[in-house]
Amino acid sequence: MFFVTRDPLDPAPLVEAVRRDESGAVVLFYGVVRNHNDGRRVRSMEYEAYESMAARKLEEVGEEVRRRFPIDDIAIAHRVGHLQVGEPSLLVAVASAHRADAFEAAHYCVDRIKEVVPIWKKEHWDDGSAWLKGHAVDVAEPEPTSPA
Amino acid sequence: MFFVTRDPLDPAPLVEAVRRDESGAVVLFYGVVRNHNDGRRVRSMEYEAYESMAARKLEEVGEEVRRRFPIDDIAIAHRVGHLQVGEPSLLVAVASAHRADAFEAAHYCVDRIKEVVPIWKKEHWDDGSAWLKGHAVDVAEPEPTSPA
Amino acid sequence: MKVNVRLFAGLTEIVGARQIELDLADGATVGDLREKMAEKFPAVGPFLSSLVCAVNEEYVPAGHHVREGDDVALIPPVSGG
């Protein structure tokens, strides 16, 4: 389950989707809009995506994580649009037999999302707004596309 | 929020309890009853606790995690009673400004719970049952009770 | 003095009770309590080294002195999570 949506994110379907009867651990990560960044007070955050490509890239990241870690399953949902402080922008759910794998896989997954998925955010302050600097995509060194 | 309960666990109140407007990440860990252990098929799991002490120890572990990691807050809930495969026995929620701290703190927290909280589990198979071996509590080396 | 001791998990099944009463000398330590336990319930002997004692809901070392009225528990290896 990998998708980009304008609707508020609900974690329950992701957790349901990844858990197997073999799973002893589920790790759920929420990326949340916070009220500060780089010493400035943030009022809200606007997310824009190249939506069709972003959904494909989320799935590619998920498949990369499945190859790298012995997990049962992974699901990712990213919200776009105008989000208020406290609202989740990203959910990652990972299930595995043993907890260390779920923690490591979920953490790695969030790092990869921030490197390769075509989504951008614009901070809104009381007195203005700006697109965040972001991470230039590294085309010369794409993520592995065959099993390591 | 630290408690032991006989009721099914609901993650939403824990996530609500730990998130602050400063939080950019929430990590939620589910310990789930899985259908296998040590090569045997598990049908269900029975959890017994020294309930009043277990609740105190969950809080102590939470306070230790707060001292060790720069997190916004942590909450822990442990269920006891007879649980079926797929049901969560443990929930740990951690919020922090930055995701690495929430991941590390939640993982450390689960490790500590398994070392010091007086809760025991008994596996039920098709043809019998047994208490799990468990982790002898190390009294000589208690968790730190003052800031490191 | 009489001390009530809470038992849990496998220990409950070995002893056949969730709580037992031990008769200890005044000033007895947790170590003395464990010896008395092994004497009264020989089946517990093989597990004694893995048992830890909690007094008033805190883990205590073997040298800790038990007092009348203390809430004492024998804690088998834990397996929560």
Added chain:
Amino acid sequence: MKVNVRLFAGLTEIVGARQIELDLADGATVGDLREKMAEKFPAVGPFLSSLVCAVNEEYVPAGHHVREGDDVALIPPVSGG
């Protein structure tokens, strides 16, 4: 050949459009496309080195040849999550 190029985030604001049309020589590469972009929209110049090109929803290197009908996008540094 005419190629439509999708723009996003800050790039949309600099150029003033979500999509532009560029006129490229047949056999042009992504590198050529970026040069044409800088020529037509000088304000994009300072950002060019951080822009990556996606063709048909896959990131491609500067040497990649663009074909008529390709779905081309200029991708500024990403900041999802």
